Amino acid sequence: MPGVKVVYPAFPSDARNLIYTSVLDPNPVIFLENKYLYRHVKELVPNEIDAVRLGSARIVRPGQEAVVLTYGAMVHEAVHAATRLAGQGYDVMVVDMRTLKPYDEDAIIAAVAATNRVLVVHEGWRTCGFGAELSAVVAERAFHLLDAPVMRLTAPDVPVPYAPELEAAFRPNADKIEKALVELIEY
Amino acid sequence: MKTIPILMPQMGQSVAEGTIIKWRKQVGEEVAADEVLMEVESDKITVEVESPVAGRLNSILKEEGARAKVGEVVAMLETEADIHVDEPAEPPKETRSNRPHAGGDGGQVMVSVMGEDDWNGGGPRLPELTRDWLSPFVLRLAMLNNISLKELQEIRGSGQRGRVTKNDILEYLARRPLGATSIAQATGKATPTPRDVERLGQVVPMTSIRRTIADHMVQSIHTSAHVTMVHMVDMTHIVELRNRIKASFERRYGVKMSYTAVMIYVTARVLKDFPTANASVFGDNLVLRNEVNIGCAVALPDESLVVPVVKNADKHSFPEIAQELERLIKLAREKQLKRGDVEGGTFSISNFGAFGSIIGTPIIYQPQVAILGMGAIVRMPSVVNDHVVMGDRLYLSFSFDHRVIDGAQGGRFLNAIQTRTEALTEKDLGCEKL
Numbered sequence: 001m002p003g004v005k006v007v008y009p010a011f012p013s014d015a016r017n018l019i020y021t022s023v024l025d026p027n028p029v030i031f032l033e034n035k036y037l038y039r040h041v042k043e044l045v046p047n048e049i050d051a052v053r054l055g056s057a058r059i060v061r062p063g064q065e066a067v068v069l070t071y072g073a074m075v076h077e078a079v080h081a082a083t084r085l086a087g088q089g090y091d092v093m094v095v096d097m098r099t100l101k102p103y104d105e106d107a108i109i110a111a112v113a114a115t116n117r118v119l120v121v122h123e124g125w126r127t128c129g130f131g132a133e134l135s136a137v138v139a140e141r142a143f144h145l146l147d148a149p150v151m152r153l154t155a156p157d158v159p160v161p162y163a164p165e166l167e168a169a170f171r172p173n174a175d176k177i178e179k180a181l182v183e184l185i186e187y
Numbered sequence: 188m189k190t191i192p193i194l195m196p197q198m199g200q201s202v203a204e205g206t207i208i209k210w211r212k213q214v215g216e217e218v219a220a221d222e223v224l225m226e227v228e229s230d231k232i233t234v235e236v237e238s239p240v241a242g243r244l245n246s247i248l249k250e251e252g253a254r255a256k257v258g259e260v261v262a263m264l265e266t267e268a269d270i271h272v273d274e275p276a277e278p279p280k281e282t283r284s285n286r287p288h289a290g291g292d293g294g295q296v297m298v299s300v301m302g303e304d305d306w307n308g309g310g311p312r313l314p315e316l317t318r319d320w321l322s323p324f325v326l327r328l329a330m331l332n333n334i335s336l337k338e339l340q341e342i343r344g345s346g347q348r349g350r351v352t353k354n355d356i357l358e359y360l361a362r363r364p365l366g367a368t369s370i371a372q373a374t375g376k377a378t379p380t381p382r383d384v385e386r387l388g389q390v391v392p393m394t395s396i397r398r399t400i401a402d403h404m405v406q407s408i409h410t411s412a413h414v415t416m417v418h419m420v421d422m423t424h425i426v427e428l429r430n431r432i433k434a435s436f437e438r439r440y441g442v443k444m445s446y447t448a449v450m451i452y453v454t455a456r457v458l459k460d461f462p463t464a465n466a467s468v469f470g471d472n473l474v475l476r477n478e479v480n481i482g483c484a485v486a487l488p489d490e491s492l493v494v495p496v497v498k499n500a501d502k503h504s505f506p507e508i509a510q511e512l513e514r515l516i517k518l519a520r521e522k523q524l525k526r527g528d529v530e531g532g533t534f535s536i537s538n539f540g541a542f543g544s545i546i547g548t549p550i551i552y553q554p555q556v557a558i559l560g561m562g563a564i565v566r567m568p569s570v571v572n573d574h575v576v577m578g579d580r581l582y583l584s585f586s587f588d589h590r591v592i593d594g595a596q597g598g599r600f601l602n603a604i605q606t607r608t609e610a611l612t613e614k615d616l617g618c619e620k621l
Contacts, residue, residue: 146324149313183313
């Protein structure tokens with residue numbers, strides 16, 4: 001939808017800073033809050049507001065062997081997976097997009113240049129999901145930097161199930177991210 | 188009747204491979220248990236390898252002169268003996284794909300219902316590859332670094348199906364020798380074969396020992412921060428003493444009274460006061476060694492070099508040290524040194540004075556932290572109490588690892604050696620009644 005900005009924070013401090021920037025922005029901003037994160041992620045938020053520019057991503061965890069491009073609740077799952085993989089000798093970068101529109105193309109290219117392997121993770125459906133957009137920009141602008149095909153990990157193209165077991169199977173999580181990263185790094 | 192593999196044995200911690208010097212048994216020949224099967228040369232020593240069981244040599248997989256990695260099968264033996272044999276070690280896998288990972292399989296419940304492709308979220312996995320596939324990034328690196336397609340094909344890939352990954356090419360670039368580009372470009376080969384370089388001159392392949400020495404020297408230079416200091420020691424009275432008693436010393440103890448033995452004797456005692464010089468570096472740790480074992484570099488007639496070790500030199504009298512040194516040198520010249528004779532050194536001494544050199548800069552024998560070099564003893568004038576007098580002088584070159592030992596410490600160490608050497612008495616050397 002042209003003219004609309006979309007913000008999707010993953011951390012309490014980002015949520016506070018980004019809502020501030022969103023309110024000051026002259027354009028309409030859709031501010032998405034992940035319900036799952038409400039009581040799951042806790043953080044001491046400083047009093048000073050850091051006016052985060054809309055459209056700037058953040059490297060949550062540095063790494064050299066692969067990068068996970070993600071946002072929202074999946075940032076935490078990806079960090080979890082990357083931490084476990086660090087114990088096995090894999091060095092994975094995690095990038096929190098923070099803003100989905102406009103998204104931070106330069107940060108993506110820089111992350112690909114540093115790692116040469118990309119895993120895109122999001123909770124939404126696979127087809128026409130936001131991950132498709134991220135994959136496309138990597139292929140368009142960073143093709144020469146790729147040492148493996150771009151990989152996507154998303155929810156499958158099925159209705160969201162209700163039963164907890166089915167929901168767990170539906171939703172990407174740290175285990176699935178870990179498995180995908182191993183495959184990507186070993187490729 | 189069954190056939191068991193004969194493996195290249197482990198011959199010391201850092202030994203990765205050995206060269207088969209001689210097969211004592213031929214194919215088809217019977218061999219008794221513990222009978223010598225072959226001779227293997229490695230890391231400066233030669234080892235006789237015995238057959239684990241009685242049997243018949245079925246086949247030889249590595250001919251004389253061939254090299255084999257530790258654990259590699261070199262021959263097959265037929266035997267009646269009922270023994271369990273360890274499978275030969277697999278060559279180490281380059282990839283990490285066989286590592287267990289904690290990833291559970293969250294989607295497994297659904298697999299039987301939906302089929303994995305629908306449910307794995309990531310959708311179809313990455314495409315299957317052939318070894319020839321080169322990623323855009325690898326191609327770009329190859330282009331920027333003038334790596335030819337032929338070179339690319341010779342790089343061992345660690346990726347899926349052995350494809351060459353970014354890391355493989357970076358590692359290749361790191362070890363590609365400088366100046367190899369022209370030969371590589373001329374021949375299209377990563378490592379030039381003798382044929383590629385023979386137009387430049389006579390090609391002499393390095394022996395196993397030469398390669399070990401070469402690797403060790405370069406590794407040592409890269410590892411330690413070498414600093415060399417030189418002291419001049421007055422040997423006049425030692426030379427006089429030696430000239431006076433050398434015949435009776437040899438009669439009494441059966442060996443010559445050598446200056447190298449004198450320096451081993453003195454150094455071993457001084458080292459007790461300088462524990463950091465009698466030490467080894469392991470990673471970030473310095474180990475102050477309990478024993479004082481002094482290695483002594485010995486040049487061999489075939490232009491190679493071994494460093495047999497005089498064990499517990501601080502606890503032995505001078506004649507004992509002289510006898511042990513002569514025994515080791517004799518074994519070294521005959522290539523009969525055993526593993527125990529070359530291992531366990533904590534400090535080294537190199538006497539390069541035999542050919543007239545007076546000062547040198549010896550290279551530390553890793554993982555030790557210091558080495559003492561002896562030049563030739565020369566008669567020269569020097570000033571004593573404002574008078575020019577003639578005397579015998581020995582330059583001692585002390586190379587130490589500046590990571591561990593500082594200049595002041597090094598100077599004190601050399602000073603202690605000098606003082607102690609100049610103060611040596613006949614009693615110290617066990618010669619008082621000669």
